[in-house]
Amino acid sequence: MEHLADRRNLTTGIRQAIALLKVPADNPALTAAQFDAFSKQVPLLYFILATNLISLSLTHQGAAPDYLVVYLPAVLTFLFALRSLIWLRGRNRQRTPAQAYRQLRATNILSFPIAVVCTAWSLSLLPYGNAYQNAHVAFFMAITVIGCIFCLMHLRSAALIVTVTVNLPFFVVMCLSGEPTFIATGVNVILVTMAMIMILISHYRDFRQLHESRNVLMLQQQALQEQNKAMQALSDENLRLANLDSLTLLANRRSFFQMLETAFSRASGSDGRLAVGVIDLDGFKPVNDLYGHSAGDKVLIEIGNRLSTIADERLSVYRLGGDEFGLLFQGDVAEGDTITLGEKVCELIAERINIGSGMVQVTGSVGFALYPDVGKTGQEIYELADYALYTAKRRHRAGTVIFNAVQANELNRQKVVEEALVSADLDEELSLVFQPITCVDRRICIGFEALARWDSPRIGRVSPVEFIPVAEHNGRITLMTRILLERALKTASLWPEDIYLSFNLSPHDLTSPENTLKIVAIVLKSGFDPRRINFEITETAVMHDFEQASASIQMLRELGAGISLDDFGTGYSSLNHVHKLPLTKIKIDGSFVRNIHTRKTSFNIVKSVLALCAEMELEAIVEGVETEEELRILENLGVRAVQGYYFGKPMSAEDTLKQLALQKTQALAS
Ligand code: C2E
Ligand code: CA
Numbered sequence: 001m002e003h004l005a006d007r008r009n010l011t012t013g014i015r016q017a018i019a020l021l022k023v024p025a026d027n028p029a030l031t032a033a034q035f036d037a038f039s040k041q042v043p044l045l046y047f048i049l050a051t052n053l054i055s056l057s058l059t060h061q062g063a064a065p066d067y068l069v070v071y072l073p074a075v076l077t078f079l080f081a082l083r084s085l086i087w088l089r090g091r092n093r094q095r096t097p098a099q100a101y102r103q104l105r106a107t108n109i110l111s112f113p114i115a116v117v118c119t120a121w122s123l124s125l126l127p128y129g130n131a132y133q134n135a136h137v138a139f140f141m142a143i144t145v146i147g148c149i150f151c152l153m154h155l156r157s158a159a160l161i162v163t164v165t166v167n168l169p170f171f172v173v174m175c176l177s178g179e180p181t182f183i184a185t186g187v188n189v190i191l192v193t194m195a196m197i198m199i200l201i202s203h204y205r206d207f208r209q210l211h212e213s214r215n216v217l218m219l220q221q222q223a224l225q226e227q228n229k230a231m232q233a234l235s236d237e238n239l240r241l242a243n244l245d246s247l248t249l250l251a252n253r254r255s256f257f258q259m260l261e262t263a264f265s266r267a268s269g270s271d272g273r274l275a276v277g278v279i280d281l282d283g284f285k286p287v288n289d290l291y292g293h294s295a296g297d298k299v300l301i302e303i304g305n306r307l308s309t310i311a312d313e314r315l316s317v318y319r320l321g322g323d324e325f326g327l328l329f330q331g332d333v334a335e336g337d338t339i340t341l342g343e344k345v346c347e348l349i350a351e352r353i354n355i356g357s358g359m360v361q362v363t364g365s366v367g368f369a370l371y372p373d374v375g376k377t378g379q380e381i382y383e384l385a386d387y388a389l390y391t392a393k394r395r396h397r398a399g400t401v402i403f404n405a406v407q408a409n410e411l412n413r414q415k416v417v418e419e420a421l422v423s424a425d426l427d428e429e430l431s432l433v434f435q436p437i438t439c440v441d442r443r444i445c446i447g448f449e450a451l452a453r454w455d456s457p458r459i460g461r462v463s464p465v466e467f468i469p470v471a472e473h474n475g476r477i478t479l480m481t482r483i484l485l486e487r488a489l490k491t492a493s494l495w496p497e498d499i500y501l502s503f504n505l506s507p508h509d510l511t512s513p514e515n516t517l518k519i520v521a522i523v524l525k526s527g528f529d530p531r532r533i534n535f536e537i538t539e540t541a542v543m544h545d546f547e548q549a550s551a552s553i554q555m556l557r558e559l560g561a562g563i564s565l566d567d568f569g570t571g572y573s574s575l576n577h578v579h580k581l582p583l584t585k586i587k588i589d590g591s592f593v594r595n596i597h598t599r600k601t602s603f604n605i606v607k608s609v610l611a612l613c614a615e616m617e618l619e620a621i622v623e624g625v626e627t628e629e630e631l632r633i634l635e636n637l638g639v640r641a642v643q644g645y646y647f648g649k650p651m652s653a654e655d656t657l658k659q660l661a662l663q664k665t666q667a668l669a670s
């Protein structure tokens, strides 16, 4: 058994020793690196061999036969020079690891015959020389083998083959000579070469490790690069998402303003033109309110899809938020192109949309501003386009408006009003007029609507149509409402008990509980019977924040006051709000009264709104009645209360008292 184990150990030992004499084939990258380092040293190796060969032949000239010291060295030197040249020429050629392996293996194999020939040759010179010459042979063999080990540092197997092939016969011959100096030389050379082989083995190991750690480093670098690439891709994707509207997949508001700046710089830097468009949907909110948000989403997605069909390299489409979209039209844009584009956009929007549970229709308004006709910055062009949109929407029908001189004047005027209002002494400059509300049957005044007036010492009398929106914008409206309500209640307290006060509230008055509470407090403080007050609210108040507005309205109702929905018919979501809010009255807008005797649609609208009011037990007041004819038609339709120039223009507080006194005497007389 023991014998068998010994044999097995012996065979593995032999196998390991043979492996040391072979070029390792397990690591192609290592082989390539080995080849690279080795190829630089091969010419030096042949140089050492040739010079040593020549030097030894020279010291043996005449002593040994010519074939040994002339012809053979000449042939060998020639072959070494040739091999050197081949290596030198092939130095820069790219090799695959397989080619490198083959060449290393060839060198490995070749090292054996070269070592044999050189050893045999030098030993064959020994019988011809004297002691000095023999010492040169010993020196030749020792120095050559050391030189070769050095040069073959990167081809461990060849170094070992050479060492064994040269040293073994050398040592034997040295010992057989019986000469102590030679024996000492033999032992010395063996010991030195053994040490060198150990250095070589450890060097080879270091080389291998260095190579491996460099590989690991390279792999780490590659991994890092890949990671960087992935991170870049991720941040690109984030950037894309940050600029994309997730619902419609159009570019978003942020991207719009970025592109606007780029397009503006381009246009302003090259005398180019640029049109900025802002689109707003009309009738979108009712879809959202009546059919739910998912239906609203479907509408927005569909419109986004339709709008993206007209986008090209000159025209880009964005979703700015809510039901608002943006357009950037670059290049040589003329006003005519913009109008055509606006019409196309309105056409696309107005096509009916399938929301699953049915078909709905919304319309669109578009406002445009054209650079360089107007605007000095990208932001300003956008604001002007937005103002043009506001104008389009004020006209209450879908269409395109391009910012022009008329709006420029309006906008200027708005700025003038704003400036004057900021520094206005509201207590001093504001006043109220009162317009009678008449009972049609009895032709008597049943109430007054309080209407604000502003006489500015700087810009004269300003219409509430102008200053109310500005005051709403800059927040002064809350103070205005308080001043006006206190005054209105003061006047109304002078009226007989059967006359009520109608007072306009702005959206601001309903958007916070504090503002509404303040109104309640003013009413309570005045001592005026809240049941004689009617607050007029508009749809915009409710559209902003429906929940808060309806809570505020509820608060006023609990106080005992009535609530009218003003300007009914001019908004979009009217019907829906009528259902949901605790209203008491509806004021049908004067625009439906104009030419009611000639316009069938106006007539029909008033008729159906009256029917709706009757069904919901709401009072109806028709505003803006100016003529006998209008009144007659309304009377036939069953209208009970009206307001308008026909019965009375807005009048001062004093005049209300005069009119009421007159009414009283007339009543007493009849
Ligand atoms: P509104 O509440 O619809 O008021 C009716 C407007 O129509 C008044 O204009 C009135 O003078 C005018 N009007 C009355 N009868 C006729 C008519 O037969 N024909 C014509 N063409 N117009 C008639 P005004 O006083 O210029 O007020 C305009 C708007 O300003 C008001 O519209 C209201 O929305 C707002 N407003 C007025 N006073 C106040 C206020 O004290 N607070 C708030 N928040 N808004 C006010
Ligand atoms: Ca009103």
Ligand code: CA
Pocket (backbone or CB within 6 Å): 566, 567, 587, 589, 623
């Ligand atoms: Ca009105």
